[in-house]
Amino acid sequence: MAHAPLRFRPMGDRSFLVELGDTISPDVNRRVQRLVLQLRQASLPGVREIAPGYRSLLVVYDPLTIAPAELKERITEVAARHGSAGLPPAKLLTVPVFYGGDYGPDLERVVGHLGISDDEVVRLHTETIYRVYMIGFTPGYPYLGELPAALAVPRRSTPRTRVPKGSVGIAQRQTGIYPVESPGGWQIIGWTPIELFDPSRQPPSLLEMGDRVKFEAVRQVEI
Amino acid sequence: MAGANTFEVLAPGILSTVQDLGRFGCARYGVAASGALDGFAVRVGNLLVGNDEKAAVVETTLMGLRIKVLRDTVVAFTGGDLQARKGSEPLAMWRSQWVREGETIVFSGPASGFRAYLAVAGGIQTAAVLGSRSTNLSSGFGGFEGRPLRKGDILAAGPVKDAVRFADRAFMPEAVPSYASPWRLRVVWGPQDDHFSEEGKQTFVTAAFTVSPDSDRTGIRLKGPVVARQPGLEESIISEGILSGAIQVPGDGQPIIILGETASGGYRKIATVISADLPLLGQITPGDEVAFEAVSMDQAVQALREMEDKIDAFKRSLK
Numbered sequence: 001m002a003h004a005p006l007r008f009r010p011m012g013d014r015s016f017l018v019e020l021g022d023t024i025s026p027d028v029n030r031r032v033q034r035l036v037l038q039l040r041q042a043s044l045p046g047v048r049e050i051a052p053g054y055r056s057l058l059v060v061y062d063p064l065t066i067a068p069a070e071l072k073e074r075i076t077e078v079a080a081r082h083g084s085a086g087l088p089p090a091k092l093l094t095v096p097v098f099y100g101g102d103y104g105p106d107l108e109r110v111v112g113h114l115g116i117s118d119d120e121v122v123r124l125h126t127e128t129i130y131r132v133y134m135i136g137f138t139p140g141y142p143y144l145g146e147l148p149a150a151l152a153v154p155r156r157s158t159p160r161t162r163v164p165k166g167s168v169g170i171a172q173r174q175t176g177i178y179p180v181e182s183p184g185g186w187q188i189i190g191w192t193p194i195e196l197f198d199p200s201r202q203p204p205s206l207l208e209m210g211d212r213v214k215f216e217a218v219r220q221v222e223i
Numbered sequence: 224m225a226g227a228n229t230f231e232v233l234a235p236g237i238l239s240t241v242q243d244l245g246r247f248g249c250a251r252y253g254v255a256a257s258g259a260l261d262g263f264a265v266r267v268g269n270l271l272v273g274n275d276e277k278a279a280v281v282e283t284t285l286m287g288l289r290i291k292v293l294r295d296t297v298v299a300f301t302g303g304d305l306q307a308r309k310g311s312e313p314l315a316m317w318r319s320q321w322v323r324e325g326e327t328i329v330f331s332g333p334a335s336g337f338r339a340y341l342a343v344a345g346g347i348q349t350a351a352v353l354g355s356r357s358t359n360l361s362s363g364f365g366g367f368e369g370r371p372l373r374k375g376d377i378l379a380a381g382p383v384k385d386a387v388r389f390a391d392r393a394f395m396p397e398a399v400p401s402y403a404s405p406w407r408l409r410v411v412w413g414p415q416d417d418h419f420s421e422e423g424k425q426t427f428v429t430a431a432f433t434v435s436p437d438s439d440r441t442g443i444r445l446k447g448p449v450v451a452r453q454p455g456l457e458e459s460i461i462s463e464g465i466l467s468g469a470i471q472v473p474g475d476g477q478p479i480i481i482l483g484e485t486a487s488g489g490y491r492k493i494a495t496v497i498s499a500d501l502p503l504l505g506q507i508t509p510g511d512e513v514a515f516e517a518v519s520m521d522q523a524v525q526a527l528r529e530m531e532d533k534i535d536a537f538k539r540s541l542k
Contacts, residue, residue: 009414012468012495013523017414024461036251051250051464051486058250058464063498063524064531135253136462136487139362143462180362197252199352199364205252 003031006079008072015060016068017053018075024145024173028055029133033210034087035079042078044071052209054133054143092129092212095177095192097168099125099217103191106156110170110187113153121189122217124148130175132211140179140197140205144213147173159185166191168215190215226348226379228293232372236287236330238440241347241366241378243279245483246355250464255486257357257365260440260467260505261338263400264302266534268342270541271299271319273389276534278346279356279366281378283339285508286332290341292322293377297344297386301394303336303402303506318393319344336402336506344389345381360440361484392541398533404511405431406503408480409518409526410470410494415460418491419472423451427493428515432478436509441484443507449476450493462489468496468504470515480504499526 007019020035021028036052039059046065051058061071099122100107111118130144137143147170155171160183163169167178169186178184179196196206207213232239244265245258259265259282266276281288286305299319300307307314309326322328330339349356349367358366367376383389416424432445450472458474465471467483471490480496481488482504496504497518507513518526 010411010495010520011414011466011492012411012497013520013527014498015466015495017463049247049250049256049466051466053463053487054461056463058466060247060250060466064528068520134462134487135251136464137253139249139253139359139486141253182361197362199359199362203252204249204254204353209251 006076010068011058013063015058016072017056017058019056021055024054024133026131029131030087030210032057036209037087038078038081039075042074044074044078046071052134053136087210090210090212091207092214093207094214094216095168095194096218097126097190097192097215099190104168104189106187107189110151110153110189114151116150121151124151125170125175125189126215126217130213132207132209132213134209135205135207137176138178138180138182139199140207142176142196142207142213144175145173147175149173153187155185156187159183163188164191166193168192226345226381228377229296229343229380230378231291231293232374232376232378233289233291233327234287234374235372236289237284239281239283239288239372240358240360241279241349241356241372242282242358243356244277246353246357246359246365249353250486253486254353254359255361256467256483257359258355258483259340259357260482261302261340261502263502263530264340264505265342267317267394267537268299268301268340269346270534270537271301271317271389271392271394272297272342272344273383273386274342274344274346278342279349280343280347281341281372283330283341285337286330288330290328292324292326292328295321295323296380297383297390298322299342300339301342302340303338304334305330305336305339306332306334307339317396317399319389319391321390333508337508338505343380344386345383348379348381395533395537395540398537400502402503402506404508406507406511406513408503408513408515409497409500409523410515411497411520411523412494412517413492414495415491416493418452418456419493420451420453423476424493426450427478428517430514432513434507434509434511434513438507438509440482442482443480443504443513445478445480445513447477450478451476452491459489460491462487465492468498468501470494470496497523497526499523499530
């Protein structure tokens with residue numbers, strides 16, 4: 001399948017973005033994933049870091065080891081190779097979530113905004129299998145998409161300075177899970193006990209780009 | 224890595240952490256590089272005391288760090304001059320020297336710059352996590368127990384034979400950086416300079432910006448005239464990888480220079496600070512004035528080569 005040529009955008013004298021598309025789509029994201037894998041296998045001289053995003057990857061290099069023009073050429077060559085890097089099978093992770101109440105302080109606001117019941121919000125959130133488009137923001141934070149259009153809500157107008165570890169949030173067509181306490185602007189609808197990041201684990205992030213996530217509502221025990 | 228207990232933290236000051244030159248290869252897990260914000264100072268400090276330039280050091284901010292020396296050892300102070308003293312005696316910057324068991328080192332406040340580095344013969348010994356001893360503050364790992372130093376912490380240094388060989392060595396005075404406001408930072412345009420109007424780009428390279436007090440290790444926040452983007456563009460872009468020196472401009476048009484604690488972001492970057500000027504970012508202080516000068520990629524690489532030549536010349540002089 002023919003694709004648009006790679007687009008390079010310099011970020012300083014030691015990195016550039018390699019763009020593979022303009023939109024958020026599983027197809028573009030799979031091509032990013034494949035190129036990351038190919039570049040890691042090719043281990044080009046002078047490359048210090050490869051950071052994938054939704055539709056691009058950031059390549060960090062030492063300009064005194066390899067000139068940017070040469071590195072771009074080598075990357076273009078690697079990207080043109082066929083069949084060398086099949087993607088690893090995607091892992092499917094089921095994430096148990098306690099929705100609403102103290103666990104999901106924004107659920108009521110979301111219900112009010114969308115004009116549907118809280119059961120309906122939970123049903124819509126749990127019925128989709130999401131793709132991990134990228135890991136970013138904080139270590140282990142999965143950007144998951146796409147959220148059903150019926151659940152699209154704006155970010156909070158004032159971000160929270162502290163969102164608890166394990167919080168499950170939604171914003172626009174995305175959903176995510178906070179691996180550590182951090183500031184955050186997404187609407188928090190639930191909480192999960194799952195450990196997303198552990199630096200002593202290999203790999204340290206439970207989820208990687210291309211993995212799949214399904215949320216499952218935990219029935220809260222009445223006491 | 225059996226190290227010997229070398230320092231006791233009596234007071235941590237504003238923010239003191241264990242850092243090396245950063246953590247690379249884990250960006251795909253959302254792990255930023257972290258690391259010392261003035262890498263040039265760290266490399267010189269380590270070389271002065273006979274270490275590999277990547278060894279771990281203590282980075283301290285502004286003032287207040289007090290350290291008790293637990294055994295005789297050779298140290299060097301580099302980076303911003305935070306007026307390190309033992310007792311009332313000032314300690315020289317950019318040179319290696321003995322400190323003795325029982326002495327107390329105090330960082331009393333800035334004569335220049337914002338962050339000072341304490342390098343010790345043998346390097347600060349902590350467990351490397353994901354290939355680095357830098358402190359990841361957002362997730363709490365690496366460095367010293369994944370957190371800023373506290374009163375009572377005991378820092379160990381690696382074993383050294385004949386530390387006397389490394390005492391009383393000085394960095395070339397002409398190569399010591401000067402840290403002074405107003406700062407003039409060299410940048411190359413991009414990655415998204417085409418998302419800004421000609422007027423916005425002009426503003427960016429002609430205005431004097433003031434460093435806001437809410438700057439920290441994640442970024443230097445600037446206040447000044449609005450750097451306008453092209454009309455009709457949304458506030459944010461699709462999230463992508465980012466690295467230190469990238470200058471993002473959020474919706475309010477006020478630039479933020481990204482430092483080492485961020486792996487991805489969703490704002491437009493008008494320009495990026497060149498490698499040779501990155502170490503200066505660690506020394507920029509709230510209230511300072513910052514201006515930007517656009518240079519070509521060739522000029523940026525040439526400036527980096529000149530910086531590396533200084534380090535190489537210093538290494539040769541030590542042999």
